[in-house]
Amino acid sequence: MGHSADGDSAATDFLSFADIAVDTTAERLPGIDRSAMQMVLLLHRVASSIVYDLESTVHRPAGWSWSAFRLLFTLWVAGPRESRQVAHLSGMSRAAVSSLTKTLSASGLLARRSDERDRRAAILSLTARGADALETTFRAHNEREARWASLISEDELATLNGVLTKLARAAQGQEWISRRA
Amino acid sequence: MGHSADGDSAATDFLSFADIAVDTTAERLPGIDRSAMQMVLLLHRVASSIVYDLESTVHRPAGWSWSAFRLLFTLWVAGPRESRQVAHLSGMSRAAVSSLTKTLSASGLLARRSDERDRRAAILSLTARGADALETTFRAHNEREARWASLISEDELATLNGVLTKLARAAQGQEWISRRA
DNA sequence: AGCAGGCGGTCAATGGTTTTACGATCGGGG
DNA sequence: CCCCGATCGTAAAACCATTGACCGCCTGCT
Incomplete structure (x- = not known):
């Protein structure tokens, strides 16, 4: 059977x-x-x-897409950065960042200025309101992450994070991996 | 510093x-x-x-999107199924399955017939060509999975799979989790 | 200095997914 | 037996992200 x-x-x-x-x-x-x-x-x-x-x-x-959250979070952690770097760190294409930036700056959550040294580059940063909104949302986000994490024991969680970290580190150097943009 | x-x-x-x-x-x-x-x-x-x-x-x-592969793979594993179930098992919405089905049946990779008992339901199944194509592609897919897996030791891999399995099982019963469709 | 090549950001076109709405069908209760 | 509500698949519309082409700017070489 x-x-x-x-x-x-x-x-x-x-x-x-x-x-x-x-x-x-x-x-x-x-x-x-x-x-x-x-x-x-x-x-x-x-x-x-x-x-x-x-x-x-x-x-x-909260009115955000998953990507919008990732973009704002990336800026919140990394501080003001070139658009290119934000795309890289948040794992999306340059075009996606460019498009999201338009929406989010219209909402007053982030600011966009051009670099003085390199006038091609655009530097993105959170506004005070953006940082505020992110922190509030992140707390809710983290509470729910905690519920997920509580499905396994603390030891298992530590083990999981350990192995995932090792995997991520090992992947960093590999030439054969196809990466975004 | x-x-x-x-x-x-x-x-x-x-x-x-x-x-x-x-x-x-x-x-x-x-x-x-x-x-x-x-x-x-x-x-x-x-x-x-x-x-x-x-x-x-x-x-x-190979001409497939990630979702198309998942759909074909699901059918390959589970055998002929109602569209509803395929969506559930492959983790996409009913509409996405419906849309993909149109493309894939036009390519002759899967067949679609309606259930005799319940004439609302559509039953999807792989064609011989579809099964063939899937197996070929899956071998390439699995070879690359193996490269990723080789980034950690066998013990670590077993541990990782163990914890992930436990997490997946524990999540199954939770009422508070928001699930697709 | 001037030019060639490369890089950063944006726009347009494309593909794919979700949401919403709908027609068809099933099943149970009056 | 006939509604009524629920379910199934699909069509249409909105949304989002990716790719590829493009323009402006930078940099190094001659």
Whole structure:
């Protein structure tokens, strides 16, 4: 009987599907790397779930898209920066930053001035109102992050963060990785 | 002097920014949950990087979007399913599945028939060509997953998968989580 | 100084996803 | 038996992000 392809859809949801997918695939395609597959599947699905949850409960109600939040947060942490760098640090394209900047500066959340030394460059920074709004929203954001984190033990959380940090650091040097812009 | 806001942008990239962000935030906003913040930041950034890399080196060249791949893969694993279920299992909206279905069935990769019992429902399934194409693409996909996985040790990988699995399972029952559609 | 090549930001076009609304269908209660 | 509400898939519209082309500016070389 086993949990074959059809049948038990009752307990199968977006997150638990990863288990089934790995088992099925390993069976049907011998030679694939099972753990690697599991890692990517889980990372993607867990991250997506968290982002969806945060966006729909915290950021959309506040009138921001997930990207807008990331942009503002990046500025809040890194301080005034060239548009190019903000794009890089927040993980979006230069065009996306340019477009978001128009909206957010119209709302008075960020300011945009051109660099004196290099007149091509635009320097973005938060306004006082922007910093204020970000801090308020971030608190709500962090409270919800804490709920997610509480689903595992403190030790497990520390372990998770440790391994993810190592993975992120190791990825930094790799030439073969295709990166944004 | 420490690594304050401006200055050392040299070694700061998308992935390593997480460290700086956590430190800066913890300093400026006492009372936030540091580990929870780190977890979400890392999960999002690592997952994004992997997805971007896979999409741009494997799926786009094959003519598929990341979502198209996920849809086909879901069908390949789960077998013929109602459109509704496919959306749920692959983590997208019903509308997105409907839209993708049009494209993919035009390419002859998947078939769409209506359920006999419930004539509202549409049942999606892979064609032979679709299954073939998926298996070929998936091998390339998995090879690249393996490169990512090789950035950490086998033990660490097993640990990572263990914790992520636990997190995914724990999330399953939670009522407070906002889920897609 | 002048020019060639490269880089930063923006615009237009494109593709894909979500939201909203709707027609068709199912199922249960009066 | 017939509504009524709920569900399924889809179409239309809005939104958002990416790619590619472009213009202006910087820099190094001659």
